[in-house]
Amino acid sequence: MSQVLDTPPPTQAPADDDLAALAARHGLTVSGARPSLSEYIGQLWARRHFITAFATAKLTAQYSEAKLGQIWQVMTPLLNAAVYYFIFGVLLGTSHGVKDYVPFLVTGVFIWTFTQSSIQVGTRAISGNLGLVRALHFPRAALPISFCLQQLQQLLFSMTALVVILLCFGIPVAASWLLAIPALILQFLFNAGMAMIMARMGAKTPDIAQLMPFILRTWMYVSGVMWSIGKLTKKDHLPHIVLVLLENNPAAVYIDLMRYALIDSFHSKQLPPHVWLVAAGWALAVGIGGFIYFWKAEEKYGRG
Template sequence: MSQVLHTPPTSVSPTDDPAALAARYGLTVSGARPTLPEYVRQLWARRHFITAFATAKLTAQYSQAKLGQVWQVANPLLNAAVYYFIFGVLLGTKHGVRDFVPFLVTGVFIWTFTQSSIMAGTRAISGSLGLVRALHFPRAALPVSYAIQQLQQLLFSMAALVVILLCFGIPVSTSWLLVVPILTLQFVFNAGVAMIMARMGAKTPDIAQLMPFVLRTWMYVSGVMWSIASTLKHSHMPHWAMVALESNPAAVYIDLTRYALIDSFGAHQLPHHVWALAIGWALLAGVGGFIYFWKAEETYGRG
């Protein structure tokens, strides 16, 4: 004859505090937001997943096209050709700008890096709900991986840019090495803004429909197709407006890259304290965007 021993269940009153009950039975909130240092540690632990995810997305981007990965270089080059015809030939913005084709192509490539990172970040959560709801991982991995994908895309474009520079007689210079810290700062800035937009896009998916208009306006005021310094030199624009245009983060990274790569683009065409601006924008967007995204970690994929 066997005897079953059991512990009588502890009575639970309807008035018991839920937090006290959770503490009593060792329960935790599913998907609870970790502390900021722990969140950084988790994100770093998944760095291989982030880079592999970015590479896979980049490889699959043109997998259905006959020309395949050729479009990674062809797309920005075609955009540059269109802008050259409209702004350089029809509107005459090339006048007064030496080495206009290298000037324009550099601006288009650097701007496309920022534009694509922000657009991809806007849909990072809302477009990956299946992944977000199925797996537990720091959600910041998604906008960061999309920014890495666009950085990989830019590296293909930069190889084409080198060929263009050489074809137009721009000599190889040690100043080209400045591209490495410039693109690093721009990547931090892009990833930060992508995280800000990812949180906003997760709550309001309609933002993704508005962003192309915002980015197009931003492009036109960032000196992608025209020289801010040359065009505004004799204008009657208020001084504060000129400072705002020159300090615009997209213009800062574009001008710094032109300064590093093109001999005829001199230091006098750069805004004052340009490196301080580049570092400041990267820290403001990178750190601020990361914290802003982390604060809503528990809400992603719910609802």
């Protein structure tokens, strides 16, 4: 009986609110907590050199084991263009009525590959680099952005072959080629936004990476890579909503802008209405929206 009477009452554990107040009083913060949006942007800017160096290193290592090395950066899209030319241009006859079809096709393949590859590598940006994410503290958006920058570097490297093809088919160098710069900037913003959206989704559900090739292949076929959307929109049998979707498809918009910039036979009449506004709208909406969407899950990456 005395032992029961002498037993001290159980101590009550401090409430979560008390612990939070105690931590705040001593300047303690949650490990890996999501910073504010402005702080997050500042952290990314402070690591801009890491982002560019990481992108360059990944690009250099991509074909390091191949005997032809970096030549594959040019050969891969060229071989794809050759296959598409044989199937669509020769067998299916989509080249009929399209001036400068080879430059038209090669430009479409190169620009589409930039978007396709950015989304594919973005989908695996977190799930494929969990060791790096769990070992080091840095803003996770640096990964999808650096992968998109890698794809932009690869596109710029491949553009040398595109210029040679344009000159060989009699396309003269013109001042309009300078329009390729803002077109690529807008496309990069769009691609980076898409990569960050897919990076968050891929981090939660890695199986999405297995589904993306089928989605991207379908997207490619409706983006006018191998055929002219302008010729299709002149037909009356398609519903108006389908024509609007085809014309404002972001992948098709950036492809058309690059064709307009580089190919002198591709005139402004072949562009959809307000094309630059559409391109800028897609870039800002997806770029900013994708960045915020990715940032909201910053503290969850690499956990679980």
